[in-house]
Amino acid sequence: MLGRIQVPALVKKGEPFEVRVLVQHPMETGFRRDMNGKAIPMNVVDKLKVSLAGREVFSAEMGSGMSANPYLQFYAVANEAGEIVVEWSDDKGDTGRATAKVIVA
Amino acid sequence: MIEALLLAAAVVGGVEYQSADVKKLQADEFANPGMLWVAQGERLWNQAAASGPACASCHGDAAKSMKGVAAAYPKFDAALGRVVDLEGRIDACVRVNQKRAALVAESPERLGLSAFVAYQSRGMPITVKIDGPAKPTFDRGAALHQQRIGQMNLACTHCHDTHAGKTLLNETVSQGQPDGWPAYRLEWQSLASLQRRLRACFYGVRAEQPPFDSDDLIALELFLAHRAKGLPLSVPGVRR
Numbered sequence: 496m497l498g499r500i501q502v503p504a505l506v507k508k509g510e511p512f513e514v515r516v517l518v519q520h521p522m523e524t525g526f527r528r529d530m531n532g533k534a535i536p537m538n539v540v541d542k543l544k545v546s547l548a549g550r551e552v553f554s555a556e557m558g559s560g561m562s563a564n565p566y567l568q569f570y571a572v573a574n575e576a577g578e579i580v581v582e583w584s585d586d587k588g589d590t591g592r593a594t595a596k597v598i599v600a
Numbered sequence: 601m602i603e604a605l606l607l608a609a610a611v612v613g614g615v616e617y618q619s620a621d622v623k624k625l626q627a628d629e630f631a632n633p634g635m636l637w638v639a640q641g642e643r644l645w646n647q648a649a650a651s652g653p654a655c656a657s658c659h660g661d662a663a664k665s666m667k668g669v670a671a672a673y674p675k676f677d678a679a680l681g682r683v684v685d686l687e688g689r690i691d692a693c694v695r696v697n698q699k700r701a702a703l704v705a706e707s708p709e710r711l712g713l714s715a716f717v718a719y720q721s722r723g724m725p726i727t728v729k730i731d732g733p734a735k736p737t738f739d740r741g742a743a744l745h746q747q748r749i750g751q752m753n754l755a756c757t758h759c760h761d762t763h764a765g766k767t768l769l770n771e772t773v774s775q776g777q778p779d780g781w782p783a784y785r786l787e788w789q790s791l792a793s794l795q796r797r798l799r800a801c802f803y804g805v806r807a808e809q810p811p812f813d814s815d816d817l818i819a820l821e822l823f824l825a826h827r828a829k830g831l832p833l834s835v836p837g838v839r840r
Contacts, residue, residue, distance in 0.1 A: 496637050499630065515631065517633065519633075562789060564789065566633070
């Protein structure tokens with residue numbers, strides 16, 4: 496599964512900066528049926544966690560109300576440089592991961 | 601007559617008929633969901649096939665070798681002996697050079713590769729050849745554009761030439777320009793090819809949908825590309 500995470504090129508120490516996450520996922524609601532009338536099982540990204548330099552800064556539990564290819568945006572604060580990592584898993588048990596470098600000025 | 605109509609009305613890209621939110625989403629290189637398919641296409645571009653070379657082994661750096669290529673499609677292909685769109689050309693390369701099975705229409709692979717290749721021509725004006733061997737296909741497309749079809753008894757021209765900019769239910773009718781395709785359509789929650797979009801139009805006027813890669817769809821694509829002459833390519837587009 497493909498995903499992306501974006502932070503500003505340079506962040507100021509102790510000041511909030513914007514983090515953006517985009518995950519490629521169909522987010523099947525479980526309410527749809529295929530061409531033959533068979534129910535398509537629910538499969539959404541149910542857990543998503545973002546950590547900065549090993550410390551969790553954001554987490555989300557998503558349900559069937561989220562659109563496909565969910566986009567998330569939030570703010571975090573960094574006191575030192577490190578790697579920001581987003582990890583997620585879906586109902587099927589598939590997992591994904593994307594990283595970006597946070598450089599503190 | 602079509603030429604005269606086009607000269608009279610300025611050519612306006614598809615995204616111009618979208619809301620401010622959608623325009624913003626398309627312009628945002630990170631948030632544009634279509635970029636996920638572009639990234640996927642880039643990965644496939646560099647990945648060797650089990651039975652043949654990677655795209656990159658022959659074509660090298662796509663930023664150089666594929667620059668401007670998509671703006672000239674659909675195009676007459678001498679080896680195949682017919683007009684093909686970009687997806688058809690990629691598919692032929694996959695079958696002949698990578699010796700793999702044909703790419704299924706609307707599969708992530710096919711959409712990814714075509715979006716990635718088209719992305720290299722972003723901002724470049726669409727200019728297709730309609731003379732010589734491409735002439736019969738172009739004429740067929742031009743005729744189809746004028747041909748009334750379906751239970752609604754409408755031709756493309758009745759909405760997209762004479763009523764562009766007006767409202768149909770809660771949508772603004774566009775000129776039907778192909779500049780943003782493959783585009784991410786919010787309604788479908790996926791990237792989609794121009795052929796899928798055209799098939800949806802056939803469905804809209806309650807006509808029989810031509811199959812993917814049929815001569816009719818290719819002919820329409822060529823006609824539309826010529827009609828959009830000079831419009832900058834903006835793949836991946838975002839549409840409602």
